[in-house]
Amino acid sequence: MDENTQLANPGEFQNVFGSGRTAELLESAKPFMELMMQNECAVREVETKLNVLNDEFSTLYDYNPIETIKTRVKDPLSIVEKMQRKGIPPTIENIENTLSDIAGVRVICSFPEDIYAIADILTMQDDVKLLKRKDYIANPKPNGYRSLHLIIGIPIFLSTGKKEMRVEVQFRTIAMDFWASLEHKLKYKHNIKNPEEIAADLKKCADAIAVIDDKMQAIHNRIERESWENDADR
């Protein structure tokens, strides 16, 4: 258990769950659990769509554009913290209307061109709505962060009918993901002597990674082209 998830006073747990109101408390948490379940389902829908595309590419072209798919549903504490940061009371209705990143899918591709190809194919599907697109690859953040972010609307089918869910889909190359994981650590370590120096080093790495990603793309394209030409000559 990390320091964020520790109860301020361990006795609180006893007070809450030993108060004879356990059933009532669990009942009142049901709408929130329902929201989390629906977001789990939305994440699974998107993951399945991406796996289908990857399988199709693998069968037709002997090529996997997607290296890895990581999924997560934002944890309840982070949801409440984000609502507090925005100054909005964390009711179910407010959470649903405000947050677009409760359901998150991260798609790790080998090459930058795969990112745009898979993002386009996904958003062209007729049950997927593109709600927002932020291209931090074409326009990197000042710290060097690069990724393509989409917010998509996708239906899930419940016993009561269809419900449209929002899912944040982040696309990155393997190298961009490697960088973002390390950079993310910097945000949560508060006992570092020279964070500015590390941030400057990370920025240099991000720029070097962008150059390498482009070079790897060019080599990959050349291999594909030459092997295709050789096959055509035979």
Ligand code: 0O2
């Ligand atoms: P977690 O734990 O990854 O979910 P918004 O969500 O729209 O209110 P914002 O900043 O406009 O906030 O969203 P944006 O820019 O689309 O970024 C949201 C997510 O992208 C972040 O989620 C990170 O996952 C990732 N991200 C954005 N900028 C950076 C960055 O500079 N470094 C790294 N490592 N990741 C970044 P969360 O909510 O921060 O956390």
